Amino acid sequence: MRFFTDTWIVFSRAMRLSVRNPIWVILGLIQPILYLSLFGPLLKPVAESPGFPPGDPWQVFVPGLLVQLGIFGAAFVGFGLVAEYRAGVVERMRVTPASRLSLLLGRVMRDVIVLLVQGTILIGAALIFGLRAPLASLIVGLVVVGALGASFSALSYAAALTLKSEDALAPLLNGLAVPTLLLSGILLPMSLAPRWLELVSDFNPIKHIVDGIRQIFLGEVFTGVVGWGVLLTAAMIAVGLAVGARTFQKETS
């Protein structure tokens, strides 16, 4: 079908550009590896404190890092699209018969593949540092990285295509990213938080997704927390792709 062919063409072009310039893939990995090596050891004493969730500190921390990779690895891809827009690439692609949705999905697919590679390396590093978790749970962790990546990369492209300027995109993304990170319990679990802070964080879907993966890393699957995590992850993908698709199908003036 044309749609799949078009998506593949957009994907392979984007992938080729990423492979040719892998510096961004490497830079994207440095941050989580730094967290793993420089922040992870601090968790040992914290894990003794009351309120810290059950399990080894690595089982608590690595799910957070995976979610962080999924979100932050994808949230800034819009900058690349602004550059493409400025070069006229988006415009000239829109005057071909190719499906508008393919122009989005091909790029999102590239981002997901890059994130899966980064996620695999991150998990490998975490195993070296001392993470012990069932293999299936690690795979679930990777799937969530890809799923959140798809959602945030589509949202980032939608924002980029609407704003068409790095100067407008940067404050928007930073403004959203910092509170999302702080209220997600990615670095320290929200169960350590005072009551009011925990309540506020309940409104952040990312927090529930992180909690879900933490349970899975402990080998628990059929719990309400995991169910919520799965549901919210699916909802994030749906919202991200819907917003992205709408923006790409809309005319851009």
Next chain:
Amino acid sequence: MMIEARGLSRTFRSRHNDVEAVRGVDLDVTEGEIVGFLGPNGAGKTTTLRMLTTLLEPTSGTATVAGCDLAKDPVGVRRRIGYVPQSGTTYPEALAGEELVDHARMYGITTGVARSRGRELMDRFELDGVWDRKCRTLSGGQRRRLDIAMGLIHQPGLIFLDEPTTGLDPQARANLWVHIRNLRDALGATVFITTHYLEEADALCDRILVIDHGEIVARGTPEELKQRVSGDTVELTMANAAAVASAVRVASALPGADEPDTDGTTVRFHVPHGGQVLPALLRQLDGDGAEPLAVGVRRPTLDDVFLTLTGRSLREEPAA
């Protein structure tokens, strides 16, 4: 008919005010023509172009482009047209040849065919050795020729070029003109080109549409447009006041001439076909013993046309 548009309009709505960028444009372009769309920045050129290339929906009006209805079959239009936007077409970090092939594949062309066509187009546009180079390493002129090759990769019968030579140095511009003329002369394509350079419209186009404030204010061949405005300017430099007086008398008697202006010993007036009336004029002045010291005839430029039509000079507009 390659393009047939009726009452094409586009209003940009914002919270505070509506901007009527294009108001009721009618245009017809026949096969094999090079038509220039001339106007200052902000006149509505690019908005019209974006409507004709399916990028913007008209607020009202209809158009048939390359045989397909703009509203009912935009994908049909996209298949049949080539579009070279002002901003370019290629990503700086991508390899030129790969951009050509990927672009072709979006039209359903196989990789093999795309490669051979891409090579041919690179030959045609003097882009030897560019295939494996990153687009950012190309010169401005090369990059622009690559853009045009991108727009031609699916062999469209109709090509839209938006301000193709903006930002190029004079040599690169002249070179690009040759290539644009060849689109029609060698490939038989119809070319629709927007520009705010009068020399460009004059040098390239069979027909010109002048747009100002979203409306077409004049249309015709460059010659017709120039003819219609003011005729040629004739300037005579005379020896003394008596000679000036006889020059004014003789000039104002010429058919179609306007009232001459005098400035010291210079007499200036406008007359159709200035070159043709000159011999008789000189003979008459000779007979009066008022032989001019110098004679000049200046053909009208499109700038004169624009000035007459709109009361403003195109050159007052800042370059994009």
